[in-house]
Amino acid sequence: MGGESATRTAPRGGGTSRAPAGSRTGQRLSGVAVALGLLLFLGGFAWAAVDYRPYTVPTSSMAPTINIGDRVLAQRVDGSEVRRGDVVVFEDKTWVTGSSVVKRVVAVGGDTVACCTDGKLTVNGKKIDESYLPKGSLAELTGFPTVKVPEGRLFLLGDERRGSLDSTAHLTDAASGTVARGTVKARVDAIAWPMNGMLARPDGFKVLGALSQPGPLPTMIALVIAGAVLVLGGAAYGPVAKLAGRSRARTESAGAR
Helix, strand or coil: CCCCCCCCCCCCCCCCCCCCCCCHHHHHHHHHHHHHHHHHHHHHHHHHHHHEEEEECCCCCCCCCCCCCCEEEEEECCHHHCCCCCEEEECCCCCCCCCCEEEEEEEECCCEEEEEECCEEEECCEECCCCCCCCCCCCCCCCEEEEECCCCEEEEECCCCCCCCCHHHHCCCCCCCCEEHHHEEEEEEEEEECCCEECCCCHHHHHHCCCCCCCCHHHHHHHHHHHHHHHHHHHHHHHHHHHHHHHHHHHHHHHHC
16 A cells, blocks of 8 residues: 555547647748748749740850750830840741741941941940950951931841841841831840840940840749748648657656656
């Protein structure tokens, strides 16, 4: 009779609980994080789908800026928004039938463009530093006569001047190789594959006026990444809290022996 006995009572259900792990506050916050994350993630993708179009460049005429087979993301813009130095996607039946063309705008309506002076392109009498050209190459191999760009039209060249079928290949056309602003479908903002990132705006054209501003693609990417982090973080709360609870229970059980 002089002995003492201790009886341990195990919880119902074999020692396991089906209740959600973690505190109620933690569970609510994790739910909010998942919901907000999904909103940001899907919102970023939806915004990009509305504002951007993907294109595959089939030639090397824009090398080294864009190489053959590169996948680019081009922001949908109106032709009136195009500035000198922009790389644009346009469709002109006098150039190519049933296909889009990717070239760089070097002159706009009212400009006078010519080549070459000291090996450089000139626009309105100013020599343009075209840093995007292949190293060691001239602005034009054979040069071309002075062209006065009509209002509402654009003069375009490829970055690889050696084999680019650009405005210089259409100088004998009625519009002297220029294309209407209305033919522009989009402005190339980034190279998606390989992931070379955003295209740099060419500073050489600043002497002629303001350059276009990059599109909202970085913001869209940030929204998608932030959304993914919130979803994963919120979803991980339950398993992490459960593991922490088991570890705490083991520690308490060991200390009671």
